[in-house]
Amino acid sequence: MGRDTRPRKSLGASLHNQIKESRVLMVGAGGIGCELLKNLVLTGFGEIHIVDLDTIDLSNLNRQFLFGMQHIKKSKAIVAKEIAGKFNPNVKLEAHHANIKDPNFNVKWFKGFNIVFNALDNLDARKHVNRMCLAADVPLIESGTTGYNGQVQIIKRGETECYDCNPKPVPKSFPVCTIRSTPSQPIHCIVWAKSYLFAEVFGTSEESTPELDPTEDSENAQEIANLKREAEELKNIREKMDSPDFAEAVFSKVFTRDINRLRSMEDMWKSRKKPEPLDYGKVLEESKSIDASISRNDQSKWSLAENFTVFADSLKRLATRMLELKATMKEGDTPPILSFDKDNEDTLDFVAASANLRSSIFDIEIKSKFDIKQMAGNIIPAIATTNAITAGLCVLQAFKVLQNKLSEGRMIFLAKSADRACSSETLAPPNPSCETCCVARLTLSADITRATLNDLIKILRSQLNYNEEISVLTGNQLIYDIDYDDNVNTPLKDLGFQDETFVTIVDDSDSDDDEPPRVNLVIAITHDPEMASDQYPISEPEKIEIQRKPRPKPEPSQDQDDNLEMHDVTESRKRKLEDGLTVLEDASARMRQIVPEDAGPVQKKVKVAETIVIEDDEAIMID
Numbered sequence: 001m002g003r004d005t006r007p008r009k010s011l012g013a014s015l016h017n018q019i020k021e022s023r024v025l026m027v028g029a030g031g032i033g034c035e036l037l038k039n040l041v042l043t044g045f046g047e048i049h050i051v052d053l054d055t056i057d058l059s060n061l062n063r064q065f066l067f068g069m070q071h072i073k074k075s076k077a078i079v080a081k082e083i084a085g086k087f088n089p090n091v092k093l094e095a096h097h098a099n100i101k102d103p104n105f106n107v108k109w110f111k112g113f114n115i116v117f118n119a120l121d122n123l124d125a126r127k128h129v130n131r132m133c134l135a136a137d138v139p140l141i142e143s144g145t146t147g148y149n150g151q152v153q154i155i156k157r158g159e160t161e162c163y164d165c166n167p168k169p170v171p172k173s174f175p176v177c178t179i180r181s182t183p184s185q186p187i188h189c190i191v192w193a194k195s196y197l198f199a200e201v202f203g204t205s206e207e208s209t210p211e212l213d214p215t216e217d218s219e220n221a222q223e224i225a226n227l228k229r230e231a232e233e234l235k236n237i238r239e240k241m242d243s244p245d246f247a248e249a250v251f252s253k254v255f256t257r258d259i260n261r262l263r264s265m266e267d268m269w270k271s272r273k274k275p276e277p278l279d280y281g282k283v284l285e286e287s288k289s290i291d292a293s294i295s296r297n298d299q300s301k302w303s304l305a306e307n308f309t310v311f312a313d314s315l316k317r318l319a320t321r322m323l324e325l326k327a328t329m330k331e332g333d334t335p336p337i338l339s340f341d342k343d344n345e346d347t348l349d350f351v352a353a354s355a356n357l358r359s360s361i362f363d364i365e366i367k368s369k370f371d372i373k374q375m376a377g378n379i380i381p382a383i384a385t386t387n388a389i390t391a392g393l394c395v396l397q398a399f400k401v402l403q404n405k406l407s408e409g410r411m412i413f414l415a416k417s418a419d420r421a422c423s424s425e426t427l428a429p430p431n432p433s434c435e436t437c438c439v440a441r442l443t444l445s446a447d448i449t450r451a452t453l454n455d456l457i458k459i460l461r462s463q464l465n466y467n468e469e470i471s472v473l474t475g476n477q478l479i480y481d482i483d484y485d486d487n488v489n490t491p492l493k494d495l496g497f498q499d500e501t502f503v504t505i506v507d508d509s510d511s512d513d514d515e516p517p518r519v520n521l522v523i524a525i526t527h528d529p530e531m532a533s534d535q536y537p538i539s540e541p542e543k544i545e546i547q548r549k550p551r552p553k554p555e556p557s558q559d560q561d562d563n564l565e566m567h568d569v570t571e572s573r574k575r576k577l578e579d580g581l582t583v584l585e586d587a588s589a590r591m592r593q594i595v596p597e598d599a600g601p602v603q604k605k606v607k608v609a610e611t612i613v614i615e616d617d618e619a620i621m622i623d
């Protein structure tokens, strides 16, 4: 039997031919990516480009089956191409060991693909690919998994929701005072060790860490000022990294003196147990007989003396590394820093031991190094089966896209459920308030070495009828508004414009009853170095109509809210009868949001309607 016989038989000749002629892009060759690439290659997609910026790590091997021990430290994209290429010699594969945000992956490049598949693990890259696919008008199959949960979504400009149509949850942050003064749970001490102590001793200062939220403690200004002073002292100790007393200096500062200062604030301990400071000499004495190799025992909960040993030993290892980096520093280089990495033993040992020492001071439960690794790395174990099912669903959705049957495309959710692992809903239309996809678009060419911001603003006023009240942004950065005209005479190149830069024009005029402001205008400005020097440095825009923003919906009254709830319950009951399932609980479980760092889009209430059937033992169809 020829290689094509089975796919041709199960998919039909027409779809199979389309697949063979398709040029697709897969971004990310990790957990989902390895499974997806295998599917794409075996299905016979004509040309597949793989982009991944990372190299293979030991911890990837349990689920990223294209990789083996011999590939550790090699490029994921290149190894994935080599290994998956052997599955089907008829497929053309191209690997890019690079960040998808690199400027050479521009809109023109994206336009060269029939479908883009996201197999990523972070919001930032997902949002970038979403924007590029919208700009290039290429369909995107977005996917994400967390533990047993998975999600697949088709995104098509003007026809479906985009990745940004639903707001995404922001990562959890903790009030500074809980972390720095009044911890009550192991996670508080872990965040302290990772985002404060480690950052102050080896990395950048705490101000830049998203896990600490100073705003929640604004009424506690005095204490915040004290904490700042404490951090300052730690910076001075950092300068003595090469001294034999370094461990004692750090220990006595954070586990003795800082704790004594906290104890002196009587008000703080009226309803809490006072922390008990540690004494360096005493703990050192107790730990004399303990070998530093105890750090390899990551499953048990270390004693105070064991934690002390790991603290002192890992601090020494990290300090040595830092001093080596400093020694190779050239003049003018920015001073080196170390970053916390859950997969790096030195940084993990330091964070685990420091967190536990602090826990013992505040009478909080000690955790094993293994548990601390999960908590510090926000890890939800990746499950190979979830990735495999999700990757399979991505390809089934790609068939709908190729056949131009978006009305049959589904937003699919996977969950661990005794009833049904896989459920779905129809694809939702774009959210009219979405500032990423419900925008007007324009392409202009410019000689960015000559064209100034003012040249652009003049075009907006004269050709596109904007008034004074506009803001101009590149990405999230504001470069112009009515009160900020510092950049108007600066050439675009000096404002960071490259071969292709997107600017967003926001209509800031007040919404009146007749006319709400216009939707955002996204202009792709491409550099044209050949533009004649006597010509206006920006090309003439085509005439486009820029829609008005939707009017904000009035807040629902209490009565309406009640009705809504009634309606939901009735709907759920109805479905329960139709499906013979306990949908009410199930739906709320699916409504849980996937952890942002590792997620696809926000999950919503879903309709249970999908079935997967195996036909003639040959093809899996989703109906």
Ligand SMILES: Nc1ncnc2c1ncn2[C@@H]1O[C@H](COP(=O)(O)OP(=O)(O)OP(=O)(O)O)[C@@H](O)[C@H]1O
Pocket: 027, 028, 029, 030, 031, 032, 033, 051, 052, 053, 054, 059, 060, 076, 098, 099, 100, 101, 119, 120, 121, 122, 125, 382
């Ligand atoms: N901006 C980007 N450009 C290219 N590839 C990216 C980008 N951001 C993330 N990736 C890749 O997406 C893949 C996501 O895979 P996955 O979620 O399995 O993560 P992982 O890093 O392999 O595993 P883990 O995080 O669990 O250790 C990774 O290989 C990562 O390198």
Ligand SMILES: [Zn+2]
Pocket: 161, 162, 163, 164, 165, 166, 430, 431, 434, 435, 436, 437, 438
């Ligand atoms: Zn959108």
